[in-house]
């Protein structure tokens with residue numbers, strides 16, 4: 001166990017699997033108390049239990065991140081238990097790639113609700129609690145898609161570009177309260193979520209275009225999240241960190 005986040009109190013949305021699960025794990029391994037928030041209650045509790053089994057401190061919270069109350073319930077509970085709240089990772093999302101003509105109101109609202117509105121509510125709820133704690137770090141998981149024009153991903157690219165924009169604005173508003181707001185923009189990472197949208201042929205194409213010659217692992221993203229959550233990055237705010245093996249900047 002390390003001490004880079006010793007006694008910090010964190011909440012990770014979409015923490016039951018994939019990138020969120022890895023971030024929750026590394027935060028706990030570095031001494032933080034972690035709230036694992038997910039819409040799937042049982043899976044969130046399983047993730048929290050496996051963190052506790054590994055000697056860490058974790059609680060699970062169930063709720064839909066597109067609703068503001070989901071954040072206030074979890075943040076209030078953590079603040080009541082530990083007297084502080086320091087780190088929020090806005091990671092959860094529901095995504096489907098679709099051609100423009102196949103976008104429905106239901107899929108549009110669900111993607112925007114989970115991928116964009118959630119970040120707004122998370123920041124709005126976390127900021128006062130972090131201010132009471134003397135500052136904090138908010139990490140929004142955006143995507144390389146926020147910089148790119150991925151085919152059949154108009155809503156996803158738009159949602160993630162929006163997250164990059166709100167990250168910059170929120171960093172200006174919250175700097176005076178010593179709250180840093182940064183984004184991580186992953187390239188393709190092998191998770192359950194990405195398997196639904198990116199088939200084998202697309203994956204091979206992406207690997208071929210990536211200077212580092214591979215897709216990302218969840219640990220690539222959790223390492224960046226740890227850096228942005230920790231005191232190693234106290235002068236970094238409003239930034240968007242691509243963690244993509246170089247693919248976004250590669251021209252081919």
Ligand SMILES: NC(=O)c1ccc[n+]([C@@H]2O[C@H](COP(=O)([O-])OP(=O)(O)OC[C@H]3O[C@@H](n4cnc5c(N)ncnc54)[C@H](O)[C@@H]3O)[C@@H](O)[C@H]2O)c1
Nearest residue numbers: 014018019038039064065091092143186188189191193194
């Ligand atoms: N995997 C990739 O290649 C990749 C690339 C770039 C960016 N990202 C971003 O990283 C983040 C995590 O991606 P992932 O691949 O680990 O996703 P994932 O789909 O594997 O996991 C998402 C988690 O969010 C939860 N969730 C979904 N809707 C929710 C809701 N309404 N309320 C609460 N929880 C909800 C799910 O239950 C799940 O546990 C996302 O923001 C995604 O856009 C992923």
